[in-house]
Amino acid sequence: MGYPKDLLSSRSIIKHGKYALIAPEGLVNNVVPGFDNCSMSILATPKLGASFVDYIVTMHEGGKNSEGFCGQEDVESFVYVLEGKVKATADEKEYVLEGSGYLYCPPGVKMYLENLEAGDSRLFLYKQKYKPLEGRKPWVISGHANQIEFRDYDDMNNVHIKDLLPTDIDFDMNFHILSFDPAACHPFIETHVQEHGAYLLSGEGMYNLDNEWIPVKKGDYIFMGPYVHQAAYAVGREPLAYVYSKDCNRDASL
CATH class of the missing domain: 2.60.120.10 (Jelly Rolls)
Structure with missing residues (x-):
């Protein structure tokens, strides 16, 4: 980034519990254990008023989360590939996800991600506590939006x-x-x-x-x-x- 080139200002607007607009130029990197060679920004969280957590993840060359993401018995997760190419693994099945590719993991299933690009891959990542319904259970879903x-x-x-x-x-x-x-x-x-x-x-x-x-x-x-x-x-x-x-x-x- 270096020195600022103008007066400090931001388009972002934060109204806790109501809404937020978060512009990309104001994002900072967060260290999330288990994600190696990745730049991550945590977006919405319960601290903002959300019942879920969203992230923007830039996986650099060789980037991965070898320890897995989520997997708790009451937490579901979802990833959407904004650009690049990643290998996603869930329940011992592998999926190659390029731009617009996605993977949903139900509670109890860990999500593993690995960048397959020589450069960066960018992801929109999500987790939320699952609300169980008697006799019902979700399953792993993968696809490409396009x-x-x-x-x-x-x-x-x-x-x-x-x-x-x-x-x-x-x-x-x-x-x-x-x-x-x-x-x-x-x-x-x-x-x-x-x-x-x-x-x-x-x-x-x-x-x-x-x-x-x-x-x-x-x-x-x-x-x-x-x-x-x-x-x-x-x-x-x-x-x-x-x-x-x-x-x-x-x-x-x-």
Whole structure:
């Protein structure tokens, strides 16, 4: 980085328990035991108000997590490859994941990752405590998002969505990719109990967070807490798209 070239400023906005916009230029590296030759930034956590933890991981040449990630009996995990190529292992099965590739591990299954590139690979990584449902159990899922067809979102042909995980009630969360054509927007401002952690894959837009309109762009991270107003407009010349988590398929707790 070196010396600053201008006045210190930031686009990031942090509203604990409500929402956060975290711009990439403000991220710092965190040491996470078990990840070797990796640069990691911890994004949303319970300290921010989230029920999950999100990370951005840059695996340098030879980077890996030889000790495995998660694996506790009540914690599930998910990884999405933003760019590069990694070998992912779960339940003794190996998967080669390139850009848009992903792997979900249910509770009790460790995730092992190893960079296969001569340069860097970048990952969006997630973990959350699983909410069990009697008689139901999720399973290991792997795929590539670019091999899944978009479908129209809420009957609009300029907003598109794809599900990365099954919609079965065995799963208490899902990951989606939502894409807005230029000038497209949500059909209404949403207010709901679900929370999201979203990484912007492309484009630019204006995002309504708690009824504040905030400019966002590729590389930004957004945390949206429960009941926070949320909606987006896409601006610019390419689609505004992001990959995001959503809790689902469970009743509210008392």
